[in-house]
Amino acid sequence: MPTRRRALLVLAALAGLAVLSLFLALAAGSMAVSLADVLRAVVGSSDGLAGEVIRGLRLPRALAAFACGGLLALAGALMQVLLRNPLADPYVLGISGGAAVGALSAMLAGLALTFINLFAFAGAFGAMLVVFGLAHGDSSWTRTRLLLTGVIVASGCGAVVALIMSIAPEEGLRGMLFWLMGDLGHSISPWPALAVLALGLVVTLPFSRELNLLSRGDTLARTLGVSVNNVKLGIYVLASLLTGAAVTTAGSIGFIGLVVPHLVRLAMIRLGWGNDQRLLLPASALFGGSLLLLADTLARTVIAPQQLPVGVLTALLGVPVFLFLLGRQPNEHQ
Amino acid sequence: MNTPLLEAGQLGVEIGGHQVCRNLNWRVDAGESWAILGRNGVGKSTLLATLAGIREQQCGRLSIAGLALPPVRPGEGLRAMARVRGYLSQHQFDPFASTVLETVLVGRHPHLGRWDWESADDRRIAEAALNELDLDGFAERDVQSLSGGERQRLAVAQLLTQDPQLFLLDEPLTHLDLSHQVAVMEMFVRRSAKSAAVVAVLHDPGFAARYCRQALLLFGNGEWLAGPAGEVITAPNLTRLYGHPLRELSADGHRWFVPR
Numbered sequence: 001m002p003t004r005r006r007a008l009l010v011l012a013a014l015a016g017l018a019v020l021s022l023f024l025a026l027a028a029g030s031m032a033v034s035l036a037d038v039l040r041a042v043v044g045s046s047d048g049l050a051g052e053v054i055r056g057l058r059l060p061r062a063l064a065a066f067a068c069g070g071l072l073a074l075a076g077a078l079m080q081v082l083l084r085n086p087l088a089d090p091y092v093l094g095i096s097g098g099a100a101v102g103a104l105s106a107m108l109a110g111l112a113l114t115f116i117n118l119f120a121f122a123g124a125f126g127a128m129l130v131v132f133g134l135a136h137g138d139s140s141w142t143r144t145r146l147l148l149t150g151v152i153v154a155s156g157c158g159a160v161v162a163l164i165m166s167i168a169p170e171e172g173l174r175g176m177l178f179w180l181m182g183d184l185g186h187s188i189s190p191w192p193a194l195a196v197l198a199l200g201l202v203v204t205l206p207f208s209r210e211l212n213l214l215s216r217g218d219t220l221a222r223t224l225g226v227s228v229n230n231v232k233l234g235i236y237v238l239a240s241l242l243t244g245a246a247v248t249t250a251g252s253i254g255f256i257g258l259v260v261p262h263l264v265r266l267a268m269i270r271l272g273w274g275n276d277q278r279l280l281l282p283a284s285a286l287f288g289g290s291l292l293l294l295a296d297t298l299a300r301t302v303i304a305p306q307q308l309p310v311g312v313l314t315a316l317l318g319v320p321v322f323l324f325l326l327g328r329q330p331n332e333h334q
Numbered sequence: 335m336n337t338p339l340l341e342a343g344q345l346g347v348e349i350g351g352h353q354v355c356r357n358l359n360w361r362v363d364a365g366e367s368w369a370i371l372g373r374n375g376v377g378k379s380t381l382l383a384t385l386a387g388i389r390e391q392q393c394g395r396l397s398i399a400g401l402a403l404p405p406v407r408p409g410e411g412l413r414a415m416a417r418v419r420g421y422l423s424q425h426q427f428d429p430f431a432s433t434v435l436e437t438v439l440v441g442r443h444p445h446l447g448r449w450d451w452e453s454a455d456d457r458r459i460a461e462a463a464l465n466e467l468d469l470d471g472f473a474e475r476d477v478q479s480l481s482g483g484e485r486q487r488l489a490v491a492q493l494l495t496q497d498p499q500l501f502l503l504d505e506p507l508t509h510l511d512l513s514h515q516v517a518v519m520e521m522f523v524r525r526s527a528k529s530a531a532v533v534a535v536l537h538d539p540g541f542a543a544r545y546c547r548q549a550l551l552l553f554g555n556g557e558w559l560a561g562p563a564g565e566v567i568t569a570p571n572l573t574r575l576y577g578h579p580l581r582e583l584s585a586d587g588h589r590w591f592v593p594r
Contacts, residue, residue: 001436004451084429206448213443217427223386224496225416225444227409265430272474274436278451 001276002268010279014286018066021290025062025297026054030304063190064249065296065310066289069256070197071246073288076257077264077281078204078239081215082232083143086265089258090243093150096252097157098127099244103251104164104176113188116179117248124244127153132236146236182253182311184296196245197289201282203238207231208278215275253292253311255318260288266325337400338363339418339500339531340385345394346556349380356556358394364499367526368533369542369563372552373576378535379424379504381552385533386421386502387412398500416444420498424505426489428477434488435473438464441495456495463494466521468514482509490518494525501525503534507541519545539580540590543567551575567591 002010026038033041033050041054075090083092090096102123106116135142135149165176179186187193204211210231213221222228246253261284265275273279292310295317299310340362347354354377362368370378383389385396387403396403399418405411420441428437441463442456452460464470467487472480480488486509493501501522507515523545526532533550536542542549542563549566551559553575559566569582572591579594 001433001439001452084427086430209443209446209448213440215430216432216437216440217423217425219388219421219423219425220427220440222388222412223416223421223423224440225413227412230409269431269476272433274432275430276436 002271002273002279006273007276007279011282011286014283014290018286018290018293021293021297022062022066025065025293026058028297028301029053029058030301060190061184061187061296062293064187064193065184065293067190067193067197068184068187068246068250068253068289069260069292070285070289071193071200071242072253072257072292073260073284074197074200074204074281075239075242075246076288077261077277077284078211078235078242079257080261081211081277082235082239083147084215084217085143085147086262087258088147090239090246091154091252091254091257093131093146093240094127094153094157095124095240095243096247097154097161098130099124099247100180100252101157101160101164102126103179104161104168107172107176107179108164108168110172113186117186117188120251121244121248124240124247127157128237128240128244178309179251181309182251182314183307183309184250184299185307186251187249190249193245193249196242197285200238200242201285203234204281205278207234208276208281211235211277211281212275215277251309251311253314255311255314256288256292259318259322260284260291262322263287263325338397339399340533341395341397342385343395345384345396346392347377347381347384348392349377352377353556354380355552355558358558360550360560362500362531362533364529364531365526366531366548367523367546368531368548368550369546369567370533370535370550370552371537371539371542371567371572371575373554376552376554378552382421382502382504382533382535386419387415388421413444416496416498418498419500419502420493420496422489422493422501422503422506424508426485428485432477433473434464434469434475434477434480435460437477437488438491438495441492441497444496459497460491460495463491466494467491468517483511483514486510487514487518490521499530501530501532501534503532505535505537507536507538515541539567539572540588543589543591 023035023038027033027035031053033054037050038054041051072090079088079090079092080086099120102119103116106119131150131153135146165173168176210226213224213226214231218228264280264284264287268274268280295313296310299308299313302308338361342358342360345358346356372378384391390404398415401415405415438460439452439456442452464472467490469487469491490506506518510518519541522532546563549563551566551571569580569591572580580591581594583590583592
């Protein structure tokens, strides 16, 4: 495991990466802006068109992208501990499915953007309650039962989504497709997502060592003094809230939640630091945020003035990178 | 120091309608080493898990180093319990890659505050435990690459790092070769000679007679027999316990039991 000093150094470097990505996102776009102008706009002393574009359009979107990436990566890391399965992602328990049903229903009814987001959050919350209620019925926390319930609820939501899309009018389909693939053009304000991300980090960091124990089995965690059921319930509710906030802001962006915790863990294992959540959780949040921010910058500039849904880009870029890294990993299982 | 490390009064433990023990009155003090013997499925592991506070007893009183089970205030109660009793489970899980040093340091958790990181002292304790289990040089290895016996010794090292007074061991010798079986038992005997106590589920009555000073036999119908190993571990008792005739042999001052 890393020492505290090394962990802080890594986090500082990742925070630097986040700031760099932010400046890149603010400078890039159909209207070229110099870095000096970006700086002036951020500190609020520029009144020209550049200032308007940066403060009014690019900054909120960039912050939303960072927040969503951080939320998804943190939620994915937590789900992987909760389900003790490195293949878990934030959507595995049906939260994005519930949100999709909510958002697409609102789109079908022709509601305004605010309501689409509201319905998305309600759908995510509803799915969380349904999965929790069904899986937690006998007050035990069987991992298999939780996972099965989540997967079934997710596929049920998938069927409803398909139903909505098949009866939706032609002109509404494009918006729905973008929502399903994940698109930051939908975000209204970045602040709720950023606030939830900050809350998520503040709540999880003091419990990171408990999470380390939990990832090694309930029995071990309990004999070493962890209130296993309470911590698990906490992770479940928190990961759901984080995912719900991300999905409400930007639709179901894939890949980040599964792969960022993996990449961070792979790097930590290479460095001989193992699987320490005290570094893994905040590092995943920072790295996930930067990655989505860069991907979104690319998504809105690569074929400008047209925009790509960022979810497509994260998957297109991420899948080969991930497969490459996995292929290079020495096989430890002999 | 007169508080017993383990005290059970009228303890009743059940699993799936099967009675593990009825009215168990049992006391374990520092300096003692107990073997729990019984047939497969008789509930040895269930009893040990109950003593460790992982499952609740059906009736009766149970306390570990003066702390009642189940704890009144679960959060702090569990942590306090974790500083005085250690539990070696039959199975170890490693779903994520992790280094051996990291895994052994996990044992320090109950001794650390919420914001503490493992100190140089904790590292020294962990490294000493690895040395004691013949795992020096393994610190940077990935746990997922260890053999069964190495993984088992790592679990024992983790338990030493936890530094409890009461060791509850569920089949501590699984996967170990003979030399390591002897080494691990001798190590626990040394520990229990100081101010600690050991309660171990064992399968070889010869090992139990040689290394444990006391024994608890579970007969499977709720009946039990507890006492000094010399009086309890006898061929007639074991014949009744295992439902198979056994014969006692002596060699080098040790007693061994072989099936007829």
